[in-house]
Amino acid sequence: MRKNLNVIAAYTIMMGLIILVGIFQSWNIALSIFNLCLISAVMTMGANIQWGYAGLINFGIMGYTALGGLAAVLISVDPVQEAWSAGGSNILLSLLLIIGMVLAVRYVLKKYEKSKVRTYIIATIIIAGIIIIRFVSEPGIEAIEEVDPAKTGFLGGFGLPIIFSWIVGALFAGGLAFVIGKVALGLRADYLAIATLLISEIVIAIIKHEDWLTRGVKNVIGLKRPAPYEVNLQQTDWFINLVEKFNLSKLNLITDLTERQAALNQFVIEGSSIFVKLCYSGLFLIVVIILLILTQKALYSPWGRMMRAIRDNEEAANAMGKNVVKQHLLIFVLGSAIVGIAGAMLVTQDGLFTPGSYRPMRYTFLIWVMVIVGGSGNNFGAILGGFVVWFLWIESAPIGLYLVNLTTAGLADTHFLKVHLIESVPYFRFLMMGIGLLLIMRYRPKGILPEKIEIK
Amino acid sequence: MDYINAIVLLLNYIFVPALAYGSQLALGAIFVTLIYGILRFANFATGDMMSFGTMVTILFTWYFQSLGISLGILPTALIAIPFAIIFMVGYMLLVDKFVFKYYRVNKSPPVQLAMVSIGVMFVTQAVVRIIIGPSDRRFFDGEKFLIKAGEFKEMTGLNEGLAIKSTQVITIVVTLILVSTLFWFLNKTKTGKSMRAYSDNEDLALLSGIDPKKIVMITWIIAGVLATIGGALYGLDKSFKPFTYFNNMLPIFAAAIVGGIGNPFGAFLGGYVIAFSEILLTYAYKKFFMYLLPESLEPNTLVQLLSTDYKFAVSFSILVIVLLYRPSGIFKGKIL
Numbered sequence: 001m002r003k004n005l006n007v008i009a010a011y012t013i014m015m016g017l018i019i020l021v022g023i024f025q026s027w028n029i030a031l032s033i034f035n036l037c038l039i040s041a042v043m044t045m046g047a048n049i050q051w052g053y054a055g056l057i058n059f060g061i062m063g064y065t066a067l068g069g070l071a072a073v074l075i076s077v078d079p080v081q082e083a084w085s086a087g088g089s090n091i092l093l094s095l096l097l098i099i100g101m102v103l104a105v106r107y108v109l110k111k112y113e114k115s116k117v118r119t120y121i122i123a124t125i126i127i128a129g130i131i132i133i134r135f136v137s138e139p140g141i142e143a144i145e146e147v148d149p150a151k152t153g154f155l156g157g158f159g160l161p162i163i164f165s166w167i168v169g170a171l172f173a174g175g176l177a178f179v180i181g182k183v184a185l186g187l188r189a190d191y192l193a194i195a196t197l198l199i200s201e202i203v204i205a206i207i208k209h210e211d212w213l214t215r216g217v218k219n220v221i222g223l224k225r226p227a228p229y230e231v232n233l234q235q236t237d238w239f240i241n242l243v244e245k246f247n248l249s250k251l252n253l254i255t256d257l258t259e260r261q262a263a264l265n266q267f268v269i270e271g272s273s274i275f276v277k278l279c280y281s282g283l284f285l286i287v288v289i290i291l292l293i294l295t296q297k298a299l300y301s302p303w304g305r306m307m308r309a310i311r312d313n314e315e316a317a318n319a320m321g322k323n324v325v326k327q328h329l330l331i332f333v334l335g336s337a338i339v340g341i342a343g344a345m346l347v348t349q350d351g352l353f354t355p356g357s358y359r360p361m362r363y364t365f366l367i368w369v370m371v372i373v374g375g376s377g378n379n380f381g382a383i384l385g386g387f388v389v390w391f392l393w394i395e396s397a398p399i400g401l402y403l404v405n406l407t408t409a410g411l412a413d414t415h416f417l418k419v420h421l422i423e424s425v426p427y428f429r430f431l432m433m434g435i436g437l438l439l440i441m442r443y444r445p446k447g448i449l450p451e452k453i454e455i456k
Numbered sequence: 457m458d459y460i461n462a463i464v465l466l467l468n469y470i471f472v473p474a475l476a477y478g479s480q481l482a483l484g485a486i487f488v489t490l491i492y493g494i495l496r497f498a499n500f501a502t503g504d505m506m507s508f509g510t511m512v513t514i515l516f517t518w519y520f521q522s523l524g525i526s527l528g529i530l531p532t533a534l535i536a537i538p539f540a541i542i543f544m545v546g547y548m549l550l551v552d553k554f555v556f557k558y559y560r561v562n563k564s565p566p567v568q569l570a571m572v573s574i575g576v577m578f579v580t581q582a583v584v585r586i587i588i589g590p591s592d593r594r595f596f597d598g599e600k601f602l603i604k605a606g607e608f609k610e611m612t613g614l615n616e617g618l619a620i621k622s623t624q625v626i627t628i629v630v631t632l633i634l635v636s637t638l639f640w641f642l643n644k645t646k647t648g649k650s651m652r653a654y655s656d657n658e659d660l661a662l663l664s665g666i667d668p669k670k671i672v673m674i675t676w677i678i679a680g681v682l683a684t685i686g687g688a689l690y691g692l693d694k695s696f697k698p699f700t701y702f703n704n705m706l707p708i709f710a711a712a713i714v715g716g717i718g719n720p721f722g723a724f725l726g727g728y729v730i731a732f733s734e735i736l737l738t739y740a741y742k743k744f745f746m747y748l749l750p751e752s753l754e755p756n757t758l759v760q761l762l763s764t765d766y767k768f769a770v771s772f773s774i775l776v777i778v779l780l781y782r783p784s785g786i787f788k789g790k791i792l
Contacts, residue, residue: 057567183776189567190498191779194709198772201706209765361581361702365574372571427585434578438555441572 007380007449014387021395028270031277033394038284039345040386044370045291045379046338052377052451053304054331055311057193060180062363063200064336066207066355067176068169068343070214073353075165076224077157083147084155087212090140091155094133101129144212154215163226165344166287173340174333176203181332185325200364208355220353227279233272240264243271280349287345288383291338295379307331361430366393369437375447384449392436393429400428457614462747464616468605474735475728476624476693479631482727483686484708486638486720487679493655493718494675495560497569501577502683503705507698508547508580509684510691511588513540514595521597529599529622537688545680551576552676560672577702584698593696596623623693634685635724638678642720647674655718707734710771714778716785725787730771738764 018037022030043061050056104125112118145153184195207214214220233239244251247267254260298304310317310324318324347353366389374385404425408418440447484506491499499505516536526532555576559569602625605617642648647670654661654671662668687701694700711730715722740758749755762770778785 057570183780187779187783190570191713193500193570194498194713195772195775195779198706198710198768198775201703201768202766202772205765205768209763361578365578368571368574369578421586424586424589427582427590430578430582430585434575434580434582437575437578438572441568441575442558445568 007384010384010449011380014384014391017391027274028277031274031281033391035277035280035284035349036394037387037390038281038288039342039349040367040370040390041288041383042284042291042342042345042386043339043367044374044382044386045288045295046335046342047367047371048335048374048376048379048382049295049338050331050335051371052382053299053307053311054328055189056185056328056332056335057189058196058332058335059193059360059364059368060196060200060203060336061339061367062358062360063196063203064173064176064339065343065346065363066200066204066358067172068165068340068345069347069353069358070207071169071172071340072162072165072223072344072347073214073220074157075160075168076162077220078159080147080152080154080156083144083152083212086143086147087140088144088155090137091144091212094137094140097129097133097136101125101133104129141212149218152215153218154212154220161226162224162348163283165348166341169340169344170337171340173343174337177333177336178329181329185328185332197360197364200360204355204358207358214353214355217356219355221351223347223351223353225276225351226283226348227276230269230272230276233275234268239272239275240268243268246271284345284349287341291341292379292383299379366433369433371447373436373440373447375449375451377451378447378449381447381449381451385447388448389433389436392432396429396432397425400425400432403428458747461614461616462744464614464618465744465747468616468618470732470735470739472618472620472624474732476621476627477735478728478731479627480686480690480693480727481704481707481711481731482724483631483634483682483689484704485711485715485723485727486635487682487686488708488712489715489717489720489723490675490679490682492712493720494651494671495556495569497566497573498709500570500573500705501580502708503702504577504580504584504698505544505548505679505683506687506690506704507584507696507701508687509540509544509680510687510696510701511584512543513537513684513688514588514593514691514696516540517595527598531596531598531623531626531692533595533688533692534626537685540688541681541684544684545677548676548680548683549673552672581698581702588698590698593691595696596692598622621693623689627689627693630685630689634681638720651675706768707731707771710775713775714785716787719785719787722785722787726785729786730774733774734767734770737761737770738767 018030018034021033043065046064047058047061050058105122108118108121108125112121144155147153180196180199184192184199187195208216210216211218244264244267247264251260251263251267254263306317306322307327309320310322310327314324370385370389371382372385373389374383375381401422404418404421408415408421411418444450484502487506488499488502491497491502513533513536516539517531517533520526520532520535525535527534555572556569559572599622602620602622603618605619608618609615642652650661650666651671651674653664654666654668658668661671690701690704707730708727711726712723713726714729715724715726717723738760740760742755742757742759745753745755745759
């Protein structure tokens with residue numbers, strides 16, 4: 001118990017902070033912070049598997065998150081029949097052509113020895129394939145995008161419950177990671193970082209501009225929810241009774257019947273949104289706990305030992321007969337798949353998919369700050385990092401505002417410096433993240449909860 | 457006549473813009489490569505350091521404008537740049553002293569330094585946004601065009617106009633002067649030679665009595681100069697927006713790696729390689745073919761290989777191809 005004391009203390013403090021937000025700001029804000037903390041925790045677990053277990057730098061987190069989000073759209077949206085009949089056949093044909101192209105390239109790679117001729121053949125196959133695919137897909141894409149562009153203009157999805165997308169998101173992200181890993185994993189650490197960063201930008205560019213698949217910057221809104229809708233909740237009897245029970249003491253103070261009814265309505269409206277958020281919290285918590293158990297088990301398994309051996313000394317592990325390349329690829333795929341789950345969870349919670357909102361600062365570098373601050377190699381640390389950093393990210397605006405008001409208290413409200421500073425309060429979060437990261441890297445390079453490996 | 461029209465068309469829409477854009481990338485890429493070659497880490501704060509330099513230039517420009525100082529047909533920013541450079545060099549040395557030095561002295565792995573540079577990136581970005589805000593700013597004044605499209609048409613009697621912006625000329629001229637001075641410095645002076653030696657083999661350089669502190673200081677000074685001028689030129693030519701600068705980091709890294717990271721000359725050419733391929737692959741050639749081909753063969757599509765949205769995809773694809781076939785870059789890397 002003693003050795004886990006700091007873990008328990010850190011988590012207690014974190015929960016206390018969120019509860020304080022609940023008391024002083026509102027429970028709604030506290031719960032939405034908590035939910036996003038949980039999602040961030042899933043992302044940091046994915047990044048931590050790659051960086052903490054295996055020492056792989058992956059700056060492409062944004063790309064996998066977006067792919068997870070795409071999975072949520074493709075799974076939950078109802079298929080758009082007119083679009084399918086307008087251009088579906090062209091799209092399917094192009095898909096087959098892409099598969100054929102990949103198979104042809106693979107065949108050439110297997111069949112012939114490495115030579116200049118082989119390179120030229122492959123280049124010809126790829127270039128010819130791209131030209132043919134463009135010719136086939138273009139009319140289809142145009143037809144699809146013309147189907148009621150204000151509302152649909154894309155193929156839609158499968159119309160399944162959105163919860164399935166969490167698994168599909170993992171598959172999508174893992175698939176992409178497999179391809180990237182095949183190409184880029186041989187690179188040195190810093191090249192890998194740059195390459196993955198660029199790939200994630202390309203993934204975002206594709207999602208933003210292939211309107212037939214994702215609606216692009218027109219966004220997909222109103223995704224189905226796994227949780228009940230507030231409007232429906234407000235009309236169900238058991239929920240109203242529940243809220244009444246919770247607020248009985250407050251309601252009893254009001255004697256006037258109409259006033260009491262109005263107050264109850266207010267409580268029901270507030271309660272419904274809190275209830276929905278609690279549903280999400282429950283779902284997310286289940287995911288986090290399952291992942292935590294799995295990753296903890298993996299960390300202390302022989303496989304985890306092998307990963308650490310590879311991380312700490314690649315050559316030695318290789319000499320001991322461990323297949324470093326294969327294990328790197330495996331862990332790259334696993335970690336990215338977890339990030340994909342988080343991406344799908346994020347879109348599920350928001351109920352909308354906005355490709356324009358995927359920015360590397362928010363989805364790649366912030367996640368890295370979380371991993372480093374929390375403690376790489378330690379799952380509890382990574383999750384804590386997700387909580388702490390997300391909490392600060394949200395609360396830094398109020399804190400910044402408070403600090404600005406404090407330091408410029410002597411100035412008049414209309415003084416240009418004060419106005420300017422108050423306008424730029426949202427950017428204080430970058431400042432806090434940067435300074436936090438620098439301080440942690442300098443004085444506690446292993447993070448708040450450092451990696452602890454006991455030899456049993 | 458049609459042939460000349462077609463050539464002017466390409467000059468106007470591809471060659472001149474790509475040359476200017478390539479020069480801006482090249483300065484950034486040399487910055488990345490110098491830091492990588494001597495301090496041995498990938499500096500993720502590159503884009504934001506450039507935006508910081510540009511911001512300082514803009515602030516000085518505003519100050520000079522308010523004093524009524526101007527250069528006539530040239531932009532006021534040109535007088536502001538030297539002052540901004542002094543400021544930026546100070547900033548770079550401060551960042552090095554308080555942040556990077558500790559890890560260098562402790563011989564931390566390059567990955568850790570790269571992570572630290574992300575911290576610097578966050579802080580710099582925040583400072584820029586707090587001081588000047590995230591919005592788009594233009595700070596160009598003076599004569600906008602060297603040759604206007606209309607004038608060119610009148611002068612030559614062609615259908616196609618050739619417009620050359622003065623900022624494009626300034627960019628190219630300044631880049632050429634700066635880069636040739638830099639290469640002269642690296643190849644001919646004693647300090648430059650010792651920098652190259654240090655980059656090539658640190659231990660041997662130390663043995664032969666080269667002072668590492670001096671080398672590092674000079675590297676940061678050059679970095680400050682490059683960041684300010686590269687950023688300011690980009691801002692003059694297009695416009696200043698912190699987010700764009702952050703994004704420019706990607707083609708800049710691609711240029712540095714394509715040219716062979718650690719090799720300034722490679723980075724210089726890499727900038728143009730990236731710029732030209734981005735613009736060549738995303739340009740719609742319809743009009744070009746309309747001039748060249750008889751009417752019956754005229755294309756009815758835009759003849760665009762890639763939509764402009766995939767600009768980054770171009771730089772990345774080049775990067776992948778180069779990394780797969782020539783991992784050390786087109787020009788051999790790791791030698792300054």
